[in-house]
Amino acid sequence: MMRRDVWWAWLLGLVCLLLATNAAADEAQTPTQDPSSLTWDPSWPTFRPAEYVLTGVAGAAALGTFLFVKPPTVPHWTGGILFDDAGRDAFRLRSPSARDFSRHLSDYTAAGAVVLTIGVDSILIPLLRKSDRVALQLVLMDLEAFAYSTLTTTVLFTGAARARPSYADCQRDPSFDPLCDSGATSSFPSGHANAAFTAAGLTCANHARLPIYGGGAADTFACIGSLTLATTTASLRVLGDRHYVTDVLTSAGIGFGFGYGVPTLLHYASWGRDTSKVSLLPMGGNSSYGLMAIGNF
DSSP states (O other), X not given: XXXXXHHHHHHHHHHHHHHHHHHHTTOOOOOOOOTTSOOOOTTSOOOOHHHHHHHHHHHHHHHHHHHHSOOOSSOSBOSOOTTHHHHHHHHOXXXXXXXXXXXXXXXXXXXXXXXXXXXXXXXXXXXXXXXXXXXXXXXHHHHHHHHHHXXXXXXXXXXXXXXXXXXXXXXXXXXXXXXXXXXXXXXXXXXXXXXXXXXXXXXXXXXXXXXXXXXXXXHHHXXXXXXXXXXXXXXXXXXXXXXXXXXXXXXXXXXXXHHHHHHIIIIISXXXXXXXXXXXXXXXXXXXXXXXXXXXX
């Protein structure tokens, strides 16, 4: 249902990957010293063969779990924890129509976050700026992060089988909410929030290392804007009474963790390559002599 919008955006990214791959084969990227030029740093590892395999496996497993593993009809976990009940009382919209509007709006904000990250930042702008190689690497990292975060979220849906916040109310009154009979055990975690925060993590990581918008304030605001959109999505899910606060907070951690961590740890960080430049110089004083090491460590 609503989760299918997120999958539609994910599959759209896969189609865009094929287009970016074809474009990347036509033009090689050359290094430049211009800080506003959108180029792939030669010291950053490009997508590795193992990543192709693991991303494909994770993506297929996530899709298979979503399509073929049915969530339990009886919840394994009901009720709120920590501040969940207080949060529901404070933020849940009272009108069924208002809750329904909030949920529909969250469909658009979640899908919009994914499309902006993959379609605009990773494909459209790099290709317009003649950076085919950057476009290819960004799309591959996007799909990798989404594959891992989506698999984690989808497995947790089935394993946790947490009842929706409205579950008890719906048991007492089946007309309490229009979605009483829909996904009653899919509260934890939030797929919408996970998708939006995965997109936000990717946006923040990529704009911090690459001048996708030309560098400076524009790229900083791209990160701020994506986090705002993700937070809005998570808030709408709570307002619409589809998730507890702890559901969306968990999803924010999963999504942003994979979104920011995958490109940073596997590509932008210095793991696995020698970045040290050390020189040894003689030194001496009145009573001691030796060598002094200087450089980058």
